[in-house]
Amino acid sequence: MPGDEDDQYGEWSQKLLSGLKTTPLYSYSHNLNIVTFKVMQKKRNSFLTLLISIAAAIVIGLLGSLLPVEFRTNIAEGLMEPICSTYLNVLGFCGIPLIFLSVALGIVGVGDINIFQKIGKKMVLDYIATLFGIVVITAMFTFPLFSFTYGESAISLNYTNLLEMVLGWLPINLIQPFIDCNAMQLIIMGAVFGIGLLKLDPLAKNMLKVLDDLNSFLLLVGEWFTHIIPIFVFIIIVKSFWAGEISSILK
Secondary structure (H helix, E strand, O other), rough: OOOHHHHHHHHHHHHHHHHHOOEEEEEEEEEEEEEEEEEEEOOHHHHHHHHHHHHHHHHHHHHHHHHHHHHHHHHHHHHHHHHHHHHHHHHHHHHHHHHHHHHHHHOOOOOHHHHHHHHHHHHHHHHHHHHHHHHHHHHHHHHOOOOOOOOOOOOOOOOHHHHHHHHHOOOOOOHHHHHHHHHHHHHHHHHHHHHHHHHHHOHHHHHHHHHHHHHHHHHHHHHHHHHHHHHHHHHHHHHHHOOOHHHHHHH
């Protein structure tokens, strides 16, 4: 039977991929079924590496007490501080746009505006129901912990802060949310941008390709920098010792 032969080859191919430590990743994007194969490489124990870097940093930091105060302070503030700041800035450079791109590409990946409307309505309703349930349960558990007075005391609700919080979710321009690292505004911008791309289909295919490549590039750069986290941890701990920050914290 042809079907049995297909099943046989399917089982054989799965065993072959499993033996090669390769697992296919299936995804659906813009009306296309995509299968990606990534060869799994042997990875070192990142947790053990991190522990070693922390232990080495503590030893080096303590040995730094034998050096002149002015020398180790200059090294900490003039060399280590710029390295730490640059590392964090690069992580922010990769991570902040990824919030926007992940939301936009996730919406576009649905492939059809009608399907997205159905999914979006269900997602919003589920979110509101979950949030309402959490608020009610939290209020029930915390009610006995607070004392309330009735009668002469006047109860006033300040709607200004609530309104400011809600309006704060709306970006004032396209650049400021990236500068301020405002995650909520980036999510809203990504959602609006993704819906716009769905509306422009198929005119948005070229832009979608650019965004997808940019997303892959930022993920790659972020992955490179996560590999050197033990080095960053080592530097920041030694800097804390040599700049006197550890002793200030302990005091």
